[in-house]
Amino acid sequence: xxxxxxxxxxxxxxxxxxxxxxxxxxxxxxxxxxxxxxxxxxxxxxxxxxxxxxxxxxxxxxxxxxxxxxxxxxxxxxxxxxxxxxxxxxxxxxxxxxxxxxxxxxxxxxxxxxx
Numbered sequence: 001x002x003x004x005x006x007x008x009x010x011x012x013x014x015x016x017x018x019x020x021x022x023x024x025x026x027x028x029x030x031x032x033x034x035x036x037x038x039x040x041x042x043x044x045x046x047x048x049x050x051x052x053x054x055x056x057x058x059x060x061x062x063x064x065x066x067x068x069x070x071x072x073x074x075x076x077x078x079x080x081x082x083x084x085x086x087x088x089x090x091x092x093x094x095x096x097x098x099x100x101x102x103x104x105x106x107x108x109x110x111x112x113x114x115x
Contacts (some may be wrong), residue, residue, distance in 0.1 A: 038071075046069030
């Protein structure tokens with residue numbers, strides 16, 4: 001058992017050396033996490049843009065620039081919520097988590113009713 005906390009960085013420092021751990025941390029901070037955040041924002045932007053088009057509209061025909069604008073606005077709103085007031089950002093995260101859990105419970109209950 002490794003007597004350190006810190007996830008992959010601690011394991012890499014223990015198994016190899018602190019330089020490998022440091023390089024992994026910088027790679028994760030500069031490339032991996034922003035890349036995954038950008039992908040999630042683009043997917044969210046696509047879902048938001050689908051709300052503004054009719055149901056029989058092909059989602060592939062939505063202009064990419066509109067999806068990108070929606071993703072940028074999503075990131076800016078989240079940024080402003082967290083920077084403007086940390087308490088407001090925390091409350092927003094809690095409210096969104098409750099909404100997600102309520103949606104999961106609703107889907108489960110409706111699925112059980114349909115059985």
